[in-house]
Structures are given as C-alpha cells and as structure tokens.
Amino acid sequence: MFFTLLKIELEKIFKKGRSFIGFIAIGILVPIIQIAMYSEGNDYFNMFTQTLQQQFDFSGNLLNGYLIAFIVLQSLFVHIPLLVSLIAGDMLAGEAIAGTFRILLIRPVSRFQVISAKFIAAQIYTLLLILWMSVLSMGLSVLFFGKGELFIVASTITILPQDDILWRFLLAYFYGFLSMSTVASVAFFFSGLVENSIGPIVSTMAVIIVFTIISSLDAGFIKAIKPFLFTNHLIGWRYLFEQTIDSFRILQSAIILFMHSILLFALSVYYLHKKDIMT
C-alpha cells in the first residue's frame, strides 16, 4: 500500500502546474547565466584575475564548462530553497485547504503511511529538481564551453586539474540534494502545522534568513548552537572544491543535515498523528 500511496503522491505533484515552476525557473536561469558568460565571460574573468595576471601567466581554457557549472551552483542555491518550499510546503497544507486530507485519512491507510509517502514524494521532487539543475548547469556548460581546469578565486586560489573535477561535482550535487532535502523537510513540517499554502513557504524562508543571521553572530550561547544550525551546513558542498578535502568536516555537515530531516519528519508524524482533522 505504501508504494501505491507514494505513486499517487508523485502523480498528484506532477499533475499540478505549480510543480513545474521550479523546473521552468531553473530552465530559464541556467541558460541566462550561460549566455551571459558566453558573451561577457572573458571580460569578467579578466576583471577578477587582473592582479593575478600581472604575476602569473594564464594559459588554457579557463572559462570552461566546469567554471560555469560552479558559478551556476553558487548562484542557484540561493533560489532553490524557495522553489523546493513551494512544493514541500504544500504537501500537507494543500490537502488541508482543499479538504482532501479528510478523504485520504478515512481510507484503510495509516496516517504514518500517508505522511511518509508525502514526505518521500517531496524529497523525490527535490532530487529531480537538483538533477535537472545538474544536467542543465553541467551538461550544457560542458557542451558549449568545453572542459578545462577549475580555477576558483575565494579566500585562497584553488586550481583543480581537469581529471579531478567531475567526481567533486557529482558529490556536490548529492550534497546539494541533502541541503535542499533539509529545506524541504522544514517546509514539510510547517505544512503540517498550518492550513494555508503561503505560511509554510514564508516560514521556511524566514527560518533560513533568521538562522543565517544567527550563524553570522559570534556572541555567547550562539557560538555553542551555531554548529547545529542547518543553515550553517547548507553550502557545505563548497568544501568539495578545496585542494585538500576535509572529509570529516563534510561528513559531519551531511550528518547534521540528514538528522535535521529525520527530526523534522518525526515531529511532523508525531503532530499529525494526534491532530484532529477539522478541515
């Protein structure tokens, strides 16, 4: 019965027009960045590396598909939480508003099964969104810009050889899925608390903003809780693009994100198991 429920939930997601907003948004944004980089990319690259070019000799295809994919990855992770919450935040609240929670829960399926199927469907949606982003950002970029070394200018300069990049991207996309899966779990949790679709989206974004602000503070007890705030780990995929990878740090961040998802799912189940369905 669980797989029937899951299939039905996925079917419901993809029968709704709003579910494609995320795919369309990524489908528009990624090519825009790619076109911009195609026409102005060399100028940008020269501007950012102006000082370096006075001391070093740059050769090879540095404005390549990997660099574009890296830029897309950085810029899109700002917008993807909103796109993910749009669907995850509607999973339970949407049923409550439409009154369909009632017709689901009078069937011979347990609330745990219904909530689990919805939660997993939201995670599958998130995974598909990340896959779509990875295909567009990596696939199209490599197709149009070719391959080359990945040249990253941050607090330090990192140059990764061409044959040492692909696996990092694959892991980064997987890590990106873990990050967005946590965001989806937050939205899902809020979705069970309220009976409107906007509330979970706004609440999720508010939590991300507030936690991000808290993460930037170093005062008193904040310092102690900071490592446990999920927002502190959302961009952990960046560590995969360091010269020497700190596996422990990445794994620790991934576990914290995963535990957040599990905790939020458990809270949703606990709350909804006892909830009187009045809609």
Place this chain on the structure above:
Amino acid sequence: MQPIPIIEIKDLSKSFGSFKAVDNLSLTVNQGDIYGFLGPNGAGKSTTIRMMMSLIQPSSGYINIFGMPLSQHRSSIARRIGAIVEKPDFYLYLTAAKNLEILGKLSGANVSKKSIDAILDTVGLLDRASSKVKTFSYGMKQRLGIAQALLHNPDLIVLDEPTNGLDPVGVKEIRELILSLSREQNKTIFLSSHILSEVEIIATNMVIINKGCTIVEGNVQELLNKGLLKVNFMIDKPKQALECLNNSRFNSSNIVITDTAITIETEQFFISDINSLLVANDIKVEGIQSTRSLEEYFLSITKP
C-alpha cells in the same frame, strides 16, 4: 432474526476546550438499517461522523463498528466503509475518473476503468468522467462523493448530508439509490441530515440529536406516530364547530379557534370522525392539515 449491530456508539463525548460538541451520545445501527442521524446545524452530527471515521479522537466513550473497537481495528474497519464526510471535496486538478481511481486504490479496491465507468454511470456522471473536477458544480461533486463512497463495495455507507446542493431530480435519484442499496444489497446506511422529511421518507430508524445530546431514538414510523397530532380544520363556522366539539366526545381544552379554522390536538384515527361530526352539523370543511408533535419539536430546535 436477531439484529446484527454494525455501529455501536456508547457514551461518546468530544470537547473542544470548554465547548462540548458531543455529549454522552449512544446509538446502535443494525445491519440493513437506513439509519437517520438528525439534528440542526451545529448539533454535533459531523463531529460524531468524524469520530466514526477516525478523523478526530473522542474525549471519552467508545465506538464499535462491525463488532470491533474502532480504536484498535481502524484499518480493517475502514476497508468496509464508504463515506462522504461533510463536503464532497476532491482533487480539483484531476479528472473525475482519476479521483475515483486514486480513492479506490487507497480503499484497497481492484479498480478498473470498467468499474469506474459503472459507478459514474450509477450517479449520472459517466459523460463527465474525463472532465476535471474543478469544472463540476456542487451537485456534481456531491454525486461524485457518493460514487467514491460506493466504489469499493463497502458494507457500511456513511453519508453526511448527501442531498446538499442537489436539484429535486437529483435528490430523488439519490434517495432511490440509497433505498436500492439497502433493499437489494442489504447495505447498512448511516444517513446524516438536518431535514426531517428527508430522513422520514427513507430511514428505518433514526436518532435526533441537539447540542451533542440524544433527544430521541427509535423506529422512524413509531417515533412519527407517537403522541398527538395537531390537526387544523379550515372551516366556515369556527364558533359553531367549537360548540359542537365541546358537546362531543372530542371535548378538549386543547382546542384553538381563529376566524377561519379550528385546531385540535387528537390522535390520527379520530381525524375522520371529527370531520364527519363537523359535516353532520352543517359545517363546511375546506381543508385539513395535521402537524406531528415530533415535527413541531424538530422545527423548534432547527429554527435559527
């Protein structure tokens, strides 16, 4: 033959904060019954149905369905129940057939296009099978609600105000469908309504509740026949009629006269005798209207 209890509710209560929506409600519905669950809006009917469908938890009391405690056997009980709870809500972005397919699968039914078409035909929606539910009127959604309740061939059908939003033809069709389900397939029907006349026509047994409490329960005909009728004789000589009745065996303190009528509280089988008496005394009877005390009581509690 000993009646088989299908629904047994005992001392059921539900409170929302200090508000008691259902207060020590007890009732028994037997196999094959069309059980009328009557009460004005806000009487606690939907709350009771929601408790029967495990949508809300009772504060106290117990519910046994098919001889099993609902709290322990929810899944196996739900498999044998088809229900409309309050409004007929559906996935508006899906077609009628798709909605039925989803709900049928979740009910554990082996749903095929044939079975979906058959049930849509029964409720008169076959030609709209491929239409999205968002294009449906309230009455059509109500029909679809009945279709989803019947799709998995349940033994117990719980219908919460099933004729809401239907036109007179639709009301008649649904009434006939309910009667045929009971008579031909021996289904047990639990029918909630706030209209006495609707229940009176089809129900075999009923309960009237108000403010969450049972007011009266029993066989519909017995309940309706119980007590005196208020009979209104529209006549041309009310004063003469009063004198005539006072001098007869129908002498009663409960006689009220107006300029055109006389009202007397009496039993059903005396109506024709009174009519004969009036006619014999040269009083022209232009019409007779009777109101049952239960109906009057029900009207009094349903008045806003």
